[in-house]
Amino acid sequence: MEKRTILAITLCIVVWLVWQAFFIKPVEPPPGTIPDGGTGKDTAANENKPASSSSGNIPDAIDTEPQKPEKTVWLETDYYKVLLTNHGAAIKDLYIKKYWARDEKKGGAIDKTKLQDLVDVGDEKHLPATISFKKFGGMENAPVPTGWTLVNSDASSAVFRTNFGGAEIEKKFRLTETPYLFEVIARVTNNGDETLNEQMKVSLFGKLKPKPKTGCFGAPAAITTAACLEGETLEQVGKNKGDFRELQPEVRWTGINQQYFLLALVPTDVEEAACRVEVTDDDYLRSDVLVTERVIPPGGEVEHRFLVYAGPKKLENLKAVSGGAGKKGSAKLDKSVNFGIFAVLCYPMLWTLRLFYGWVGNYGIAIIFLTILVKLLLLPLTQRSMRSMRELAKLKPMMEELKKKYGDDKQKLNEEMLNLYRTHKVNPMGGCFPMLLQMPIWFALYRMLYSSVELYQAPFIAGWIDDLSFRDPYFIMPIVLGATMFLQQRLTPTAADTQQAKIMMYAMPVFFTFIMLYLPSGLVLYIFVNSLLSIGHQMLYNRMTGVAGGNNGKVASK
Template sequence: VAQQDSDVPMVQAQPTTPVVSQSSSQFITVETDVLRARINLAGGDIEDLDLLDHKLDIDREDPLPLLMNAPEHVYVSQSGLVGRDGLDKQGQRANFTASQTNYALNGDVLNVDLTTSTDNGVSITKRFTFNAGSHAVTVSYLIDNQSATEWQGAMYGYIKRDGRSPLIDSDGAMVPFLGMATTNTEENYYKLDFDDLDDESYRANITGGWISMVQHYYISAWIPNAEDNNLFYAEKLRSGFYRMGFTSENVTVPAGAQGELSAVFYAGPKDQDILEGLAKYLDLTVDYGWLWWIAKPLFWALSFFYGLIGNWGFAIIALTILIKGLFYYPSAISYRSMAAMRKFSPRIQELRERFGDDRQKLQQEMMKLYKEEKINPMAGCLPILLQMPVFIALYWMLAESVELRHAPFMLWITDLSVKDPYFVLPVLMGIVMYLQQKLNPTPPDPMQAKIMQMMPIIFTFFFMFFPAGLVLYWLFNSLISMIQQLVIYRGLEKADAKKK
């Protein structure tokens, strides 16, 4: 059910502070080394935010706009005070003033103070604290209560956006998640896409916690104080926008005293180390799916190799060598079995010619041959079956890793997160698969043999649309497999020659 379209959560109290409508908005700009924020003084909200250390497009120097309030796309962060003495009321926002219109970080920390006051002597400062190299902003409300009565209120923060696909969308076969993610008492990582919110709103009370808007590679999140009991919610508004946020516990500031309410707002890349440091389980928004227990060690290994080599493409090759090393013995068993089948393929062909019309008799004779020669025809499937979970986990790991976005390899591969623009890698992969197939014994079933002959072509076609990083892995995986297979075959041939 769609909720009423208001810029603040429902409150009962009437305004006790000067308020303005959004139509009289004035803006200030704040710039650090990694962020450029445009803050609306009507409410003190971040309505536009550019990531200066991330480019929108690899061929242009324009920074990536993560938050924006424009006709073509609405994605904003809002925060305020509600409750009995809160600044924000239904349909109205407090009007803040700032000492300047442009702020720039000059050092490690930049505090941007917006101020307002009420008629009865309460001064409120909304402070944005920016840190060098950080995409996290601490939003604080400093309450100076010089009135004759106590002040009561609660802080809220939410993210509002439309349901359109982000400017940064998928390129290739995967469809990344777009929607809300949070943590609660039942699940460390709980997500709802926009279709879920079309049908039902979300409510949960939890101590600490966080709530976020997740898209491919990037995230925005509100992280309230870990000690407070907070109400988290997500809903679809009647206007068609989606809103997800939190409301803190009520805070009381006695007359003549000062108080503070604060939360952290993060808007930036889905960097696991950074997210893990901000809040418990926030790093799970880097969603590797049900094979996360394989994908996480793969990412750690990939990051380790990148730290040594300094190139994500060569790090993928190093990871491929590591994985092939781990699967060396299962692969060796498989290749020895295939070598044996290849050796006896003339006898298998002879059986097919003798019993071609009697499939049951043919199967019996072939099984008899396998038993006599101690050949396991299923052993050839072993490395493929063992590697499939690793391949799927690697696919999601590479697809989810913002580190690979705009990461160059060499020559024409300037971005490992998108498809090869000239399809060179998938074609090379198809050629290697074809050559490797020539080393394998011909399947006894003619239909199966035809299917196997088509596999390099089918794989080449599908991998044309996969990220170049994933194709690079499969190319070198196939190449190393072929080399290992050749070495084993040559060794067995030499052993047979010595016996003769």
């Protein structure tokens, strides 16, 4: 088989493998030894899989209030509405306004009858913003306080209170003016006659969802994770039961991280904090913040403050949140946006995409403009590749003669081929090398378009593509894309023989059409427009250089 054909097939396989490696990468298994979240010392119990965060002996000395009949209260802003319950003094529902939920029964299509709900746990034992204590009055792993009473509420706040082990615990939820942000304030008052040591833990939960079965040609599955940022290190778990991480001492935030949305907890009044993220045995994602141990004298009180971010992963909203243990300034919630190794390219691309959107008001058109801009920036490399492929195509008759003459002597044939390239100053890899240089940009564009919430439910053409983050519902664009790729193959000069050229001409468009069927339509739109621009460029180049397009790119005689 001709070497360039083999190289082309190899490149396709490499692209597919890189795609699998970078965009469907599973969460890594946990390390063997994990530092203790409260002391920073390694413990033998953590050398293997530890007990769940909620495990531990319940001390008899802790008096708890009996569970009271449920009472709920809604708090609402222009950005979200949150339902609070006295069962755990926690979050029961949290709906993000202006964002619709996906209907998994319809393959993930937007359901315009339901708002996006960031609390989908279905179990009172796993409600977000639940507090517990690693240490309380000298006891380890005290039980979760119960018997909360809703003592007062208004349009911007709600206060819950309970008695627990000789102390009064008050928990206040307060809205803020910052988009998608509210505050949780937990106050512990020591009503006893002895000093009280307490170390509070606040937990967020998410339901572990099974990986969707989309087949080998489906879009990469969006895995929801339990995540924690300590310093500059983001750790996430979200695949296997029993996976966990523990980090300290400068935890900026911990939360439940989805593809387009984030539910995060930010400690704001401590110098040090630890976090633990895990996949529990009952299929829940759990994310805990453990604050520094405090000593409360008789009659004294301590207050713990946390910020809760619940909203889309828009960079300007994420960067507006300040806090984190021992930190001033940004809590770096933007670290939840996973651009991977291509971040250095993705951020300017996203900035440019949003700039175009500000001009035209349609993200589909903005993607078209971005595609044109990238095409112009890569024009010198593309031109060089075309020139090299044209020069190589001109040698095809001489290459065929060499094959006839030395067909039985592979070593001699290779030597003569190299002499031919050297004589005519043609690099057989010259057409491929510029394409390889462009691949990081293509992968970065893929990652940016796939990870950006800006495309979530963003329409392009009403009645056809109403959500650029979802596949083309009628598969029109992937099929047309396959046709344009077929046309592009015909226009591209080639040194391969007729049979090999036909195989590539028909097989590659079909292969990529199947790949594109279930990819986000915003990404397919980029590839489609890029293909049209490439066809126009190739036709113009062929006309300027005397290459005929109707004969598999052979050089026309003059």
